[in-house]
Amino acid sequence: MIKESLNNLDELESESVYIIREVFACAQNPVFLYSIGKDSSVLLHLAKKAFYPNKIPIPFLHIDTAYKFKEMISFRDRVGNDNFINLIVEKNLANLEEINPLTFGRDICCKNLKTKGLLNAIKKNGFDFAIGGARRDEEKSRSKEKFFSLRTEDGFWDFKNQSPEFGKNYNTLLLKNNTFRVFPLSNWTEINIW
Numbered sequence: 001m002i003k004e005s006l007n008n009l010d011e012l013e014s015e016s017v018y019i020i021r022e023v024f025a026c027a028q029n030p031v032f033l034y035s036i037g038k039d040s041s042v043l044l045h046l047a048k049k050a051f052y053p054n055k056i057p058i059p060f061l062h063i064d065t066a067y068k069f070k071e072m073i074s075f076r077d078r079v080g081n082d083n084f085i086n087l088i089v090e091k092n093l094a095n096l097e098e099i100n101p102l103t104f105g106r107d108i109c110c111k112n113l114k115t116k117g118l119l120n121a122i123k124k125n126g127f128d129f130a131i132g133g134a135r136r137d138e139e140k141s142r143s144k145e146k147f148f149s150l151r152t153e154d155g156f157w158d159f160k161n162q163s164p165e166f167g168k169n170y171n172t173l174l175l176k177n178n179t180f181r182v183f184p185l186s187n188w189t190e191i192n193i194w
Helices: 008-026 038-051 070-080 106-125 140-144
Strands: 031-033 060-063 087-090 129-131 148-151 179-182
Touching: 008 038, 008 129, 031 038, 031 106, 060 106, 070 087, 087 106
Parallel strands: 031 060, 031 129, 060 087, 129 179
Antiparallel strands: 148 179
């Protein structure tokens, strides 16, 4: 009997679908992070695969900075009208009128509109596991990131305080006032995404 082997992309998809289902089994109130980009579009596709033929039981969250192209927002809204997903849109209204990337620069703008917006949305909605499309090949700091990344109440990632991951055995034990960021695309590369 000849055993068929999966190609690399099939293996990556299988691993990602497994992680998405693991989150669904362990979390009380998970959410997918949706940025309208290519990585979160792949994540959406994988979520559909993970729960096919049913509606995706985990909502998608977009943090709207009000600085995306109108075509991107139109695309987001079309995606949000898909019967298979529930899309939540949140804005960091407290900082939106005060922060401008032209005045404050990209780093300060992103921290206030995206990062604080995400932390506010997680707290407001009581999300415990946030599933994102980050990959290890994007930047050096992510190379140490686990699939399941424990975060403090203020969203801080302490790389020294992470549980080891052996094979497909993930530590999903959530400490009080902490959350997990989950990265099913960690092993994907830019080429895999395209």
